[in-house]
Amino acid sequence: MSERGENPESALIDASTFAGVPDGFQRLWTPHRMAYITAGADVNRGSGCPFCVAPELSDPDGLIVHRGRTAYVLLNLFPYNSGHLLVCPYRHVATYDQATPGEVGEIAELTQTAMRVLREVSRCDGFNIGMNQGAVAGAGVDEHLHQHIVPRWATDANFFPIIARTKALPQLLGDVREAVASAWPRG
Numbered sequence: 001m002s003e004r005g006e007n008p009e010s011a012l013i014d015a016s017t018f019a020g021v022p023d024g025f026q027r028l029w030t031p032h033r034m035a036y037i038t039a040g041a042d043v044n045r046g047s048g049c050p051f052c053v054a055p056e057l058s059d060p061d062g063l064i065v066h067r068g069r070t071a072y073v074l075l076n077l078f079p080y081n082s083g084h085l086l087v088c089p090y091r092h093v094a095t096y097d098q099a100t101p102g103e104v105g106e107i108a109e110l111t112q113t114a115m116r117v118l119r120e121v122s123r124c125d126g127f128n129i130g131m132n133q134g135a136v137a138g139a140g141v142d143e144h145l146h147q148h149i150v151p152r153w154a155t156d157a158n159f160f161p162i163i164a165r166t167k168a169l170p171q172l173l174g175d176v177r178e179a180v181a182s183a184w185p186r187g
């Protein structure tokens with residue numbers, strides 16, 4: 001019995017009896033995600049562009065899996081799927097047409113290598129690859145060019161994103177970064 005004389009089993013009360021307006025949604029509580037949300041807010045607040053800050057950090061702290069000559073590869077801090085990578089030029093440019101031919105070439109090469117590495121380490125079946133150019137086009141960081149590489153699996157579609165607007169991610173970012181960085185070709 002609790003202090004109020006309640007049976008502990010009755011502590012599992014339907015959420016519709018709590019304060020607020022019931023909305024029909026179930027909640028999937030993922031408190032471990034607060035570390036990523038808080039880190040993202042801190043990186044973007046007062047520190048400048050997160051894609052300019054990341055290369056100044058250690059690879060694990062910046063989630064960087066590979067550093068090239070004009071561009072680098074890092075994990076997305078807020079991934080759509082485990083292994084969601086970004087390819088960014090070091091230079092702070094907003095759109096693809098502002099990139100130099102060398103940057104465009106290296107972004108393409110790093111994207112191809114990222115696909116091969118992700119196939120090896122995650123056994124993915126396909127990819128979504130793309131760039132959102134400008135805030136109106138959906139770019140979360142619209143002032144620094146970055147290309148998304150999102151691994152996809154035939155079995156990764158479930159009801160969470162569609163019904164619950166929730167994405168279940170089975171791996172922690174640090175574990176994914178280590179696996180991808182370890183499998184990245186040396187040379």
